[in-house]
């Protein structure tokens with residue numbers, strides 16, 4: 001099999017400014033293009049304008065580099081980190097071909113590029129390229145598997161439900177990533193962060209991508225949907241507790257450690273076991289406070305969140321009632337209790353019952369619980385609830401003591417990075433987290 005090609009949506013706008021370094025030509029019209037190019041959308045037409053040429057068309061426009069590695073294009077004002085605190089605009093430089101299409105009364109720029117070239121940028125954009133080489137190799141295999149699994153399952157996943165048949169007073173939701181129609185993946189955090197080829201520390205990342213060329217995670221004959229999250233909290237979560245009720249053999253809960261669990265009861269579906277697990281620090285690869293290691297692992301804008309292995313949030317009764325009203329539109333009255341109904345393998349709450357003086361509703365799954373109990377997102381739904389002093393059955397405050405960051409399914413990024421620092425090889429790391437998978441050379 002040859003190396004596949006990926007179509008990446010870079011940006012959609014009324015107007016796109018490009019700067020071509022080297023030479024690009026188009027199979028759609030004559031001319032050679034370099035320097036500043038302005039692309040605009042108006043009246044159902046794309047207008048393409050360089051110093052010497054101007055074309056308008058309704059059809060897609062393609063542009064190809066004269067020489068793949070020598071000719072590049074800069075896209076001005078690409079919006080990155082959409083809906084995250086690091087949201088901003090940046091000028092980004094890319095390799096490969098360009099396709100311009102009309103999409104919802106705007107023009108979309110798509111970068112067409114071989115997968116291994118795309119991965120080179122992703123592996124450096126997603127994580128800090130100072131991380132260990134073994135960890136970067138893991139990232140390369142995961143990104144490649146994820147992308148190929150997406151491209152294969154595209155169009156198969158449409159109309160997937162994300163809301164279960166709810167019983168009365170029960171709101172159980174999960175969130176599937178929406179696929180893109182006109183390209184395979186976007187360049188932002190929604191898919192994989194792909195920020196071009198300008199500031200990347202090309203050597204380490206390039207080595208990791210080159211070393212793992214064509215390697216993917218497979219289970220039976222399927223490429224694995226290689227999910228990952230920031231920090232599992234000690235045990236990873238199984239797929240069905242976060243998304244739809246489907247058993248995915250390579251995405252099941254595993255203890256994030258190689259040695260004995262030091263006598264902890266790891267049946268975290270039980271309340272007493274979860275309490276002991278959260279209150280004490282069980283040994284885990286992702287229990288890390290060493291700033292030197294953290295700085296090596298994470299890209300700078302993620303460094304603000306430091307206490308993620310174990311964390312705590314405190315709300316007064318009024319605060320939590322106001323928050324719940326803002327988030328759900330439900331008037332609970334005074335909050336009487338928060339009752340865990342169902343936990344997953346990692347202790348993450350799958351269902352939480354909120355008992356108010358006026359209304360009682362059960363919420364799930366994990367992301368929904370994280371959304372309604374925080375102005376932004378709680379770090380995870382693996383938390384225990386400690387009630388404050390109670391007057392007439394109403395607790396004064398609630399303390400949520402939790403562990404981990406993110407949904408916890410698949411590879412634990414912090415844990416994997418620490419394993420890399422400690423000398424584990426990339427295949428050992430991958431098969432630790434995706435225990436039922438195999439590493440296969442796909443092309």
Ligand SMILES: [Zn+2]
Pocket residue numbers: 180185186187188190191192
């Ligand atoms: Zn996307």
Ligand SMILES: [Zn+2]
Pocket residue numbers: 231232233234235256284285286412414415
């Ligand atoms: Zn972990």
